Amino acid sequence: ETGVTQTPRHLVMGMTNKKSLKCEQHLGHNAMYWYKQSAKKPLELMFVYSLEERVENNSVPSRFSPECPNSSHLFLHLHTLQPEDSALYLCASSPGTDANSPLHFGNGTRLTVT
Amino acid sequence: AQKITQTQPGMFVQEKEAVTLDCTYDTSDQSYGLFWYKQPSSGEMIFLIYQGSYDEQNATEGRYSLNFQKARKSANLVISASQLGDSAMYFCAMVRRYGGATNKLIFGTGTLLAVQP
Numbered sequence: 039e040t041g042v043t044q045t046p047r048h049l050v051m052g053m054t055n056k057k058s059l060k061c062e063q064h065l066g067h068n069a070m071y072w073y074k075q076s077a078k079k080p081l082e083l084m085f086v087y088s089l090e091e092r093v094e095n096n097s098v099p100s101r102f103s104p105e106c107p108n109s110s111h112l113f114l115h116l117h118t119l120q121p122e123d124s125a126l127y128l129c130a131s132s133p134g135t136d137a138n139s140p141l142h143f144g145n146g147t148r149l150t151v152t
Numbered sequence: 153a154q155k156i157t158q159t160q161p162g163m164f165v166q167e168k169e170a171v172t173l174d175c176t177y178d179t180s181d182q183s184y185g186l187f188w189y190k191q192p193s194s195g196e197m198i199f200l201i202y203q204g205s206y207d208e209q210n211a212t213e214g215r216y217s218l219n220f221q222k223a224r225k226s227a228n229l230v231i232s233a234s235q236l237g238d239s240a241m242y243f244c245a246m247v248r249r250y251g252g253a254t255n256k257l258i259f260g261t262g263t264l265l266a267v268q269p
Contacts, residue, residue: 079261080262081245138247140187141255143197
């Protein structure tokens with residue numbers, strides 16, 4: 039496998055459920071990111087990890103909980119979500135050695151909260 | 153605060169013609185980077201081209217070129233010889249500098265390009 043892989047591709051969950059999004063990168067990168075993409079809005083940066091340490095938390099509600107067990111894997115744990123959290127959640131990675139290197143994105147998880 | 157503005161929600165272009173997608177940015181930084189990404193209906197964000205603020209020449213990657221006008225703070229994407237597969241959303245982005253080596257990109261709202269046969 040190559041690139042950045044996200045699972046599941048689609049997720050429907052009720053507001054009381056607990057679910058997790060998974061991201062795996064096979065590029066040897068040291069930095070990983072979660073972005074939220076809502077309709078007609080710019081992508082919103084949620085979390086940034088560098089060498090498994092969280093370096094950015096953009097005022098994201100606590101119902102979103104990230105986890106980075108190693109530099110290849112990133113999770114987003116979800117609980118008691120709201121309908122407005124329905125969106126495309128994109129994971130990305132970058133080398134982590136040069137701020138001008140492009141981010142490599144996965145295909146995203148399309149989340150629907152009912 | 154840094155900001156990216158894409159004023160064209162949607163664009164049409166005939167196959168084999170060139171098209172320009174507009175992007176303006178706002179930053180007080182002297183050193184910054186600008187990116188263009190393509191997002192087809194599959195959802196994946198595909199990196200197209202990068203321009204550094206100190207690069208003297210406009211970036212080019214195959215059929216993609218970036219018309220960088222620093223004084224105007226614009227970084228327009230030019231796609232030459234459009235193909236049907238170019239139909240997608242296109243996002244302009246700027247790297248936000250904190251120091252360190254993580255790329256905290258700020259994105260515009262995107263332009264939906266439709267290539268017509």
